[in-house]
Amino acid sequence: MELNKYNMKNNSKKARIDKHGLCLNEYKNNNNNAKVYYARSIGKAPEMEVSKAISMILKPMIKEENKILDVGCATGHFYRSLKKRIKKNFYYTGTDPYEIFLKKARLAWKNDKNAQFVNGNIYKLPFKKNEFDISFCSNVFIHLNDVIKPLKELIRVSKKKIIIRTVLFDVSYKIQLVYNKNWWKDTDIPAEREFDKKGNARAFSYFNILSFDYISQNIKKIEPKCKIKIIKDNFFNKKKIIKSQKNERRPLATKILGNEQISGCILQPHYFIIISK
Numbered sequence: 013m014e015l016n017k018y019n020m021k022n023n024s025k026k027a028r029i030d031k032h033g034l035c036l037n038e039y040k041n042n043n044n045n046a047k048v049y050y051a052r053s054i055g056k057a058p059e060m061e062v063s064k065a066i067s068m069i070l071k072p073m074i075k076e077e078n079k080i081l082d083v084g085c086a087t088g089h090f091y092r093s094l095k096k097r098i099k100k101n102f103y104y105t106g107t108d109p110y111e112i113f114l115k116k117a118r119l120a121w122k123n124d125k126n127a128q129f130v131n132g133n134i135y136k137l138p139f140k141k142n143e144f145d146i147s148f149c150s151n152v153f154i155h156l157n158d159v160i161k162p163l164k165e166l167i168r169v170s171k172k173k174i175i176i177r178t179v180l181f182d183v184s185y186k187i188q189l190v191y192n193k194n195w196w197k198d199t200d201i202p203a204e205r206e207f208d209k210k211g212n213a214r215a216f217s218y219f220n221i222l223s224f225d226y227i228s229q230n231i232k233k234i235e236p237k238c239k240i241k242i243i244k245d246n247f248f249n250k251k252k253i254i255k256s257q258k259n260e261r262r263p264l265a266t267k268i269l270g271n272e273q274i275s276g277c278i279l280q281p282h283y284f285i286i287i288s289k
């Protein structure tokens with residue numbers, strides 16, 4: 013784990029960045045995120061459009077007794093959408109590195125014998141080769157510094173299919189979202205010190221865009237015989253996104269621009285990468 017210089021000087025534990033570029037405070041200490049996901053897991057807040065989409069994509073793929081893995085599961089809110097649409101007996105494992113989410117996930121699903129939650133990191137998943145029939149990973153790749161090991165790990169633990177949702181474009185962009193204390197309460201960095209003297213961000217998380225070529229050629233390199241299908245995420249209901257943006261009232265809430273759903277300043281759409289082994 014890297015500690016950024018500004019906060020080391022100030023002996024503060026705020027605004028730490030982990031070695032994969034994720035802002036630890038966002039996930040590790042920010043209970044608000046966890047509460048929002050938890051409300052979705054217990055059905056007190058509406059399903060996300062993306063969790064409906066993934067469950068519709070998975071519906072024809074999941075067979076009786078299949079084992080399904082959700083990487084970066086937060087509180088297991090996707091499981092609610094899967095159960096709602098898929099009327100088969102299947103087993104769901106959610107994995108996430110942050111206990112703040114996993115504790116709430118275990119609470120939300122404590123009476124469900126088909127669901128389990130395991131502390132795990134996409135860079136070294138705590139599962140055996142081919143342990144799952146299908147795995148999926150939504151809205152995690154965008155935040156990762158390097159996606160090659162995560163791709164290898166997802167392919168290793170999955171017997172049949174892997175579904176990844178992230179932002180793709182013709183060319184790759186490496187983008188940092190830079191934090192300051194005016195809008196992000198978990199950092200103590202003043203706006204005028206967002207960047208250090210070398211021009212490096214003091215606290216950031218990645219919002220990267222990967223090129224179609226980079227992602228598909230690397231998947232083929234890892235698993236030469238696989239089939240890759242990339243489909244645009246057109247599965248969302250515009251009105252529902254607009255409503256949830258209003259409820260969230262935060263600068264990074266997903267919004268609608270024209271016919272696209274937009275995350276922050278990223279004007280490119282999300283895609284589902286479906287890998288069949």
Ligand SMILES: C[S@@+](CC[C@H](N)C(=O)[O-])C[C@H]1O[C@@H](n2cnc3c(N)ncnc32)[C@H](O)[C@@H]1O
Binds near residue numbers: 107
């Ligand atoms: C933006 S949230 C997405 C949650 C959910 N998959 C969704 O699409 O709504 C990113 C999730 O990835 C998890 N995460 C962060 N770093 C991770 C890592 N190295 N391995 C696995 N999951 C990670 C976070 O804790 C968080 O639950």
